[in-house]
Amino acid sequence: MGQQLLDRLGDLTRTFANVLIIGRRCPSLIAGLAAIPATSNAQISFIEQSATLAERFGVIIGEEDQLPVEPDSFDCILWPGGLESVNDVPGALLRCRLALHxxxxxxxxxxxxxxFPLLRQVMRHSDGDVAVARMHPQLDxxxxxxxxxxxxxxxxxxDCDRLTLSYASLADLVADLRSAAWTNMLSGAVRPITRQGLDWANSAFAAASDNGRALEQLxxxxxxxxxxxPDQPKAARRGSATMSLAKALRAR
Incomplete structure (x- = not known):
C-alpha cells in the first residue's frame, strides 16, 4: 500500500511542504517520500495511537478518527491502511479535510x-451454527x-486493485495477518475458537487448496x-456542451 501511494504521488507535478501520515511508521514509505520530487523537501508528521511509540518517535499521539491537529495544518495527508477499522469513517474523512490547506x-x-473471502468461509466452518463477530465489516x-x-x-x-495471495496453510495466512496488525481489534472478550472449530477451519482451508496451495484475495x-x-478546475455545467457525443465520436 505504501508503494502504491508513492507511485501516485510520483505522477503529480506539484510539491508538498507539510505531509501528515496516519498510521504506522513504514520505513520504506518514509524513504520513498524523500526520493520523489513531490515530497523530497516536505516536513513529515505522524499520528500514532500508542503513547509509548509516540514518545519514542516524538510524533503526535491520537486516534485515527479524531485527529488532534489544527485546521489548515497540512497540504498533504497520506493514509496507508487503517480507515477500514475506524468507528466513524465520515467523521474521520471530514477531520482530514479540515486539517488540509x-x-x-x-x-x-x-x-x-x-x-479475504476464503478466510471468511473457513471461519464460518470453525464456528458452526453460532454467529461470531470475527471480521470487520468492509467498505466498498x-x-x-x-x-x-x-x-x-x-x-x-x-479505484480498486485486486491481489491474489497463495498460502500452504491457514496458519501461514494468520501469521501474515498478525504481522500486518490486521487481527482482532475488538475491545471486549471474543468467543475463542475451539480445538474442534480450528480443525474444521483447517480442513475447510485444505479443501480449497489446489496442489497444496490455497488462493486468497485482497x-x-x-x-x-x-x-x-477557488483555483481548482471545475466541471462544466450540465447541458453546456456545444457538440453532441455522436458527432464527437464521428470526428474521432
Whole structure:
C-alpha cells in the first residue's frame, strides 16, 4: 500500500511542504517520500495511537478518527491502511479535510469489500451454527466515493486493485495477518475458537487448496480527494456542451 501511494504521488507535478501520515511508521514509505520530487523537501508528521511509540518517535499521539491537529495544518495527508477499522469513517474523512490547506491532497488506501473471502468461509466452518463477530465489516468503492464527496472533498477518485495471495496453510495466512496488525481489534472478550472449530477451519482451508496451495484475495481500495480551492478546475455545467457525443465520436 505504501508503494502504491508513492507511485501516485510520483505522477503529480506539484510539491508538498507539510505531509501528515496516519498510521504506522513504514520505513520504506518514509524513504520513498524523500526520493520523489513531490515530497523530497516536505516536513513529515505522524499520528500514532500508542503513547509509548509516540514518545519514542516524538510524533503526535491520537486516534485515527479524531485527529488532534489544527485546521489548515497540512497540504498533504497520506493514509496507508487503517480507515477500514475506524468507528466513524465520515467523521474521520471530514477531520482530514479540515486539517488540509486549500487545494491540499488526501491520499490513501485500505482493504475493502471482497477481501479475504476464503478466510471468511473457513471461519464460518470453525464456528458452526453460532454467529461470531470475527471480521470487520468492509467498505466498498461506491460507498467510499459517496463519503468523500459528502465531506466536501473535490476531484475525488476511487479505484480498486485486486491481489491474489497463495498460502500452504491457514496458519501461514494468520501469521501474515498478525504481522500486518490486521487481527482482532475488538475491545471486549471474543468467543475463542475451539480445538474442534480450528480443525474444521483447517480442513475447510485444505479443501480449497489446489496442489497444496490455497488462493486468497485482497481487494485494495485506493482513494484521493482535494480540499476545495477557488483555483481548482471545475466541471462544466450540465447541458453546456456545444457538440453532441455522436458527432464527437464521428470526428474521432
Amino acid at each position: 486549500g487545494d491540499g491532497l488526501l491520499l490513501g488506501c485500505f482493504p475493502g469489500d471482497g477481501s 468503492a461506491r460507498a467510499m466515493g459517496d463519503v468523500l464527496a459528502k465531506v466536501g472533498l473535490t476531484m475525488t477518485v476511487v 481487494r485494495l481500495i485506493h482513494f484521493s480527494g482535494w480540499s476545495p480551492h
